[in-house]
Amino acid sequence: xKRIAILLAVVLLPVxxxxxxASLADAPSVRHQKLIRGxxxxxxxxxxxxxxxxxxxxLLFQLSYEYHFYDFFSAGLEIGYAGVGFRTGQGKIIxxxxxxxxxxSQNPTDAKFGRSGLGLLALAKVSFVPLAGKIxxxxxxxGYADIHLTAGVGFGTVSYYDWDNPPGSSSVAAMxxxxxxxxxxxLIGLTFDVRDYMVLRKLSSTxxxxxxxxxxxxxxxxxxxxxxxxxxx
Amino acid sequence: xxxxxxAIIACAFTVLxxxxxxxxxxxxxxxxxxxxxxxxxxxxAMRFEIEPTFNLPMNETATQHLGVGVQLRFHIKDWVAxxxxxxKYFGWTREDSDGGRDNYMVESxxxxFYVGANVSFVPLTGKFxxxxxxxxxxxxxxYVTAGVGAQKTLYFDYHASGNIGVGFRLAATxxxxxxxxxxxxxxxxxxxxxxxxxxxxxxFMVGLGFFLPFTHKYVHPK
Numbered sequence: 478x479k480r481i482a483i484l485l486a487v488v489l490l491p492v493x494x495x496x497x498x499a500s501l502a503d504a505p506s507v508r509h510q511k512l513i514r515g516x517x518x519x520x521x522x523x524x525x526x527x528x529x530x531x532x533x534x535x536l537l538f539q540l541s542y543e544y545h546f547y548d549f550f551s552a553g554l555e556i557g558y559a560g561v562g563f564r565t566g567q568g569k570i571i572x573x574x575x576x577x578x579x580x581x582s583q584n585p586t587d588a589k590f591g592r593s594g595l596g597l598l599a600l601a602k603v604s605f606v607p608l609a610g611k612i613x614x615x616x617x618x619x620g621y622a623d624i625h626l627t628a629g630v631g632f633g634t635v636s637y638y639d640w641d642n643p644p645g646s647s648s649v650a651a652m653x654x655x656x657x658x659x660x661x662x663x664l665i666g667l668t669f670d671v672r673d674y675m676v677l678r679k680l681s682s683t684x685x686x687x688x689x690x691x692x693x694x695x696x697x698x699x700x701x702x703x704x705x706x707x708x709x710x
Numbered sequence: 711x712x713x714x715x716x717a718i719i720a721c722a723f724t725v726l727x728x729x730x731x732x733x734x735x736x737x738x739x740x741x742x743x744x745x746x747x748x749x750x751x752x753x754x755a756m757r758f759e760i761e762p763t764f765n766l767p768m769n770e771t772a773t774q775h776l777g778v779g780v781q782l783r784f785h786i787k788d789w790v791a792x793x794x795x796x797x798k799y800f801g802w803t804r805e806d807s808d809g810g811r812d813n814y815m816v817e818s819x820x821x822x823f824y825v826g827a828n829v830s831f832v833p834l835t836g837k838f839x840x841x842x843x844x845x846x847x848x849x850x851x852x853y854v855t856a857g858v859g860a861q862k863t864l865y866f867d868y869h870a871s872g873n874i875g876v877g878f879r880l881a882a883t884x885x886x887x888x889x890x891x892x893x894x895x896x897x898x899x900x901x902x903x904x905x906x907x908x909x910x911x912x913x914f915m916v917g918l919g920f921f922l923p924f925t926h927k928y929v930h931p932k
Contacts, residue, residue, distance in 0.1 A: 510843060529769050565771070567771050608838040608839070608848060610836055612835075613834065623838075
């Protein structure tokens with residue numbers, strides 16, 4: 478009887494203790510965590526404006542779709558148009574001088590201030606969320622937020638303004654960027670991104686060489702997330 | 711008799727240990743219905759922050775600068791701080807690939823340094839997990855800042871300058887943060903007789919914030 482009891486204690490005690498340890502070690506950092514992104518579709522109309530451009534600032538109108546395979550990884554498509562814009566401060570100075578010169582010359586069509594900018598953009602992209610969590614305002618839970626990185630590749634065009642004989646405008650396009658996303662409610666996310674859209678731009682119709690044109694762009698989007706949020710274990 | 715006593719004690723010990731596990735899983739959450747205010751693991755109030763920074767002006771077309779600097783802040787409360795700052799710029803004129811600057815005489819001025827004082831407020835705080843679910847929580851805050859100072863350009867001119875900005879502070883430890891900030895330094899630059907122009911110098915900053923003293927201790931126990 479004594480031997481059986483001791484054997485029972487020796488066998489069962491470590492099992493009981495290890496069961497307690499395992500239940501803590503395997504426990505997630507947040508139990509029953511709301512998976513704000515994982516397994517959800519994201520549809521985002523967005524508006525952007527290029528920054529730090531030399532002569533022309535482009536306005537970008539964009540629609541994107543992503544599916545979030547995990548809470549930290551998603552893939553999708555985006556299509557946008559940036560063929561409208563306005564001159565930068567430096568562009569205005571030079572444009573004014575060119576216009577004055579054109580008006581003073583005998584043939585006003587002689588002088589034009591040729592510029593270029595982004596056009597159509599269609600890219601496949603992936604996004605990665607390294608950090609995500611809660612946001613607090615004045616001690617009260619305000620919603621959820623994340624920091625995300627994104628990259629994509631696809632097709633783009635270059636818009637040429639005031640060019641007599643513009644070169645071909647189609648190009649391979651690539652994009653890298655990142656930003657923050659704020660979820661005031663579970664169905665909607667507000668996205669603030671800075672992305673660099675890169676296209677190949679030819680300097681003239683006769684020149685076969687093309688240069689890489691970088692177009693850093695600030696983008697604000699409103700994301701609609703469906704279906705409803707699931708919870709982790 | 712002795713054997714039975716030992717057997718009973720051993721069995722009881724085993725049953726208690728196993729039962730403890732089951733009870734822990736089945737028991738209702740401790741303190742259910744009681745609101746608990748947890749102690750913050752990262753406190754800024756009444757601490758100094760020394761932040762070496764790397765600075766990159768973002769809205770330049772004719773020139774390009776890189777800057778190094780230092781921010782000194784004293785956090786009066788967790789949500790408000792006063793500070794002083796210095797940024798030294800190293801700049802050069804960009805390649806005029808399309809001849810626009812030469813042909814149309816667009817002027818550019820290189821910057822030397824900025825020195826000033828500022829105040830910052832923290833309206834938003836929060837905590838992040840790596841990949842949204844792993845590791846220890848990373849505490850963060852978002853701050854807005856405004857300041858005044860002097861901007862010197864390389865044309866021997868000092869200009870009164872004002873600035874506004876927004877920053878993001880990630881707390882790596884109790885004494886170390888990683889800060890990201892975008893600030894617009896505004897000043898008037900003179901390009902000739904009656905040619906004063908309003909300049910926006912939008913600068914991206916990244917820096918490491920070292921907090922002194924290194925730890926914060928609560929007056930009351932946890």
